[in-house]
Structure formats: C-alpha cells, structure tokens
Amino acid sequence: MKMTITAAAVRRLLLATAACALSTAAVAQEELNALVWCDHTDPALIEPFEKANDVKVNLKEYEGTGAGLSIVEQSRPGDWDVFVIDGVDVPRAIDMDLLAEIPAGRLPADDIFPEVRMEANNSKDGKIYAVTEKFGYNTISYDKTKVDPKDMEDLSIFWSDKYKGRIALYDYYLPMIGLTGLAIGKTTAELTMDDLPAIKEKLFEMKKVARQVSDVVASQTALVTGEVDIILGGGEWVTAGLMAEKPNLDWTVPKQGALRWAQSIGVFKDSAKQDLALKFVEYILSPEGQAKLATSSCYWGMPANAKAGEHLTDQQKTALRWDQQPEYLRTTQLYPVVDAELDAAMQDVWTEMLQQ
Numbered sequence: 001m002k003m004t005i006t007a008a009a010v011r012r013l014l015l016a017t018a019a020c021a022l023s024t025a026a027v028a029q030e031e032l033n034a035l036v037w038c039d040h041t042d043p044a045l046i047e048p049f050e051k052a053n054d055v056k057v058n059l060k061e062y063e064g065t066g067a068g069l070s071i072v073e074q075s076r077p078g079d080w081d082v083f084v085i086d087g088v089d090v091p092r093a094i095d096m097d098l099l100a101e102i103p104a105g106r107l108p109a110d111d112i113f114p115e116v117r118m119e120a121n122n123s124k125d126g127k128i129y130a131v132t133e134k135f136g137y138n139t140i141s142y143d144k145t146k147v148d149p150k151d152m153e154d155l156s157i158f159w160s161d162k163y164k165g166r167i168a169l170y171d172y173y174l175p176m177i178g179l180t181g182l183a184i185g186k187t188t189a190e191l192t193m194d195d196l197p198a199i200k201e202k203l204f205e206m207k208k209v210a211r212q213v214s215d216v217v218a219s220q221t222a223l224v225t226g227e228v229d230i231i232l233g234g235g236e237w238v239t240a241g242l243m244a245e246k247p248n249l250d251w252t253v254p255k256q257g258a259l260r261w262a263q264s265i266g267v268f269k270d271s272a273k274q275d276l277a278l279k280f281v282e283y284i285l286s287p288e289g290q291a292k293l294a295t296s297s298c299y300w301g302m303p304a305n306a307k308a309g310e311h312l313t314d315q316q317k318t319a320l321r322w323d324q325q326p327e328y329l330r331t332t333q334l335y336p337v338v339d340a341e342l343d344a345a346m347q348d349v350w351t352e353m354l355q356q
Contacts, residue, residue: 030055032276034082035068037061037263039134039296040284048292049283055276065089072098077270081277083130087262088335090121090130099129100269106278107131108285111305115329116262130266133284134293136301137332138175139258141223141234141251155183155256158232159205167210168219170233173350175259178336179233180206182256188333193342196349203353206232213354216299223249240300240319251321253328260332262304287311294320 038061046057062068065086093099122130140152151157178188180199211228220238222228239249267277283289290303291311302320
C-alpha cells in the first residue's frame with residue numbers, strides 16, 4: 001500500500017525530533033551537587049558559574065554541622081561534590097575522611113585575610129582540605145534610635161533591667177554560651193565543664209530580661225518591626241543587608257569582644273567530578289564570587305578574599321565595617337571547639353535556660 005506523508009506530518013516529526021534533541025541535551029548537561037548554607041542559594045551567586053561552565057548546580061541547604069553530617073551519612077558515596085561547613089568543624093570532616101585534598105596552586109591563599117585562613121582547621125599533615133570563604137560575628141545588633149549606642153559597648157547590659165523586655169536572644173547555644181563566657185572574662189578556646197555553672201547563671205539572668213529567644217528570621221523580624229530593640233548574638237549577618245532601607249539598624253562589637261564565625265568550603269573525596277567541583281571552589285573564592293557571597297540575599301558577611309573589596313560598593317563596605325576589620329579580628333574569638341561530652345553539657349544548659 002502506498003503511504004503519503006503530508007506536510008503537517010513532516011512538521012510534527014521535525015518538532016518531535018527537536019524536542020527529543022533538547023531533552024537529550026538537558027539530560028546531558030553536567031550537574032554538580034553541593035551541600036551548602038543558605039547564602040549559596042542566591043541565584044545572583046550561582047547563575048554566573050552555571051552559565052560559564054554549562055552546568056546545573058543542585059543546592060541542598062542545611063543549618064548546623066550535625067545536620068549536614070547526618071545528610072552525608074544518609075547519602076551514597078558520590079552523591080555530593082561540594083561541602084560548605086563551619087570552619088571550626090572542618091577537622092571533624094577531615095577525620096571522617098570526607099574531604100579531598102585541594103591543590104595549593106588552585107587557591108588564592110595570599111589574598112585571604114591572614115586572621116581567617118585557619119590553617120590548623122582547614123589543613124592536616126601539610127595537606128589542604130578546605131578553605132575559609134566567609135566570616136563574620138555573633139555580637140550585638142540594635143536599633144540606634146531606640147537604645148543608647150554606648151550601652152551596646154558592654155555585654156553586661158544583657159543582665160541589667162535597663163532594656164528588659166526589649167531584647168531578643170539568638171537561639172543557638174554554641175555562640176551564645178561563648179558570648180556569655182566572654183562577658184565574664186572566659187576564653188572560648190579554653191572553656192571546660194568547670195566554667196558552665198557561672199555561664200549558666202548569667203544565661204538565666206539574660207533570659208529573665210529578654211522578650212524572646214528565637215532563630216535568625218524571627219529575631220530579625222522582631223528588630224525590624226520594633227518588637228525588640230536589641231539582638232544578642234546578631235551582627236552584620238542580621239542587619240548589614242537591611243541598613244540601606246533601615247538606617248536605624250546597626251551592629252557593633254563590645255569591649256569584651258565577640259564570637260567570630262567562619263565558614264569553609266571543600267570538595268568531597270568521593271565526588272566523581274573533582275575538577276568541576278574545584279572550579280566551583282575557585283569561583284566562590286574569586287573576587288567576583290566573594291563579593292556576591294558577601295552580599296547574598298540570605299545574609300551578609302565578610303568575604304575571606306581581601307580583593308573582593310574591589311567589587312563592593314562603598315555603602316556595602318560601610319555596612320560590613322570593612323575598615324574596622326583589623327580591630328574586630330584582633331578582639332574577637334572563634335566558636336568554642338568542644339568534645340562530645342562538653343557539647344552535650346552545653347546543650348543541656350541551653351535547654352534548661354529555655355525552659356525557665
């Protein structure tokens with residue numbers, strides 16, 4: 001039997017073929033899987049890398065190293081390519097044999113602020129496994145039209161009655177216990193079980209004068225709406241991104257100092273895409289990538305690469321306290337690094353405080 005193919009049929013066939021080709025191309029596009037903090041989910045940060053490398057970056061956000069490691073443990077080897085992790089917890093990831101060595105030649109080591117390189121954390125036996133990408137401070141955020149800024153220079157204000165009912169405490173035990181330790185003259189790197197009773201006493205006093213103990217979003221919302229005037233545990237990551245629209249919001253480092261957080265980025269040892277993952281790390285550490293990461297829509301923070309300043313506006317640098325970093329880096333301390341026993345004891349103290 002003779003068959004006649006109409007023009008319409010030909011068009012349908014061509015369209016179907018084109019659709020199939022597009023589908024195949026989409027499937028063929030390389031993908032990279034990254035376990036990250038929320039600041040990496042900003043399209044303004046990720047899309048330039050995707051376009052430049054014709055890759056789709058799949059991002060999974062987590063909060064807290066324990067949650068991140070739990071995700072890894074529940075995944076198959078090779079499921080993840082890039083890992084963003086709290087700088088003080090990099091040794092845990094190294095000891096768990098999760099991270100690949102990063103060739104020193106692929107890192108802008110000389111451009112990283114010396115105080116945040118954290119070689120002791122990011123390296124082991126002369127090998128580099130991660131690199132600091134961003135840092136900032138758990139300190140004091142406040143509405144300068146509602147409080148006396150001079151009062152924000154002393155952590156002891158948080159157990160006085162002067163601002164009773166106007167304070168939000170950040171709901172994360174580790175930096176808050178560290179801050180409380182600083183307030184009573186302790187060094188975070190030297191905290192022991194013996195220090196907890198005195199810290200607990202001050203935590204209870206702070207809870208009595210606080211309006212709420214809440215997470216980042218709830219605390220920030222309360223500050224913006226005027227429900228509270230101060231956040232203890234806040235910092236540039238809470239208010240810097242809002243200061244252009246809310247010039248009444250500010251942050252500072254008190255005389256006792258503050259807690260310095262730092263996040264690192266590395267490549268998973270089991271990743272089958274080592275080179276692409278390293279390219280992603282290189283992009284994040286580039287001056288352009290650093291500027292975008294520093295001003296991410298989720299939260300702001302200081303870029304680890306000093307050359308990022310060339311890509312930040314004067315207003316952005318002012319909000320981040322760019323010119324005051326030498327003093328802040330000198331007067332702040334890292335999060336407490338604790339073993340399992342002390343960590344559990346700290347969590348118990350925090351839970352007890354919450355229940356008061």
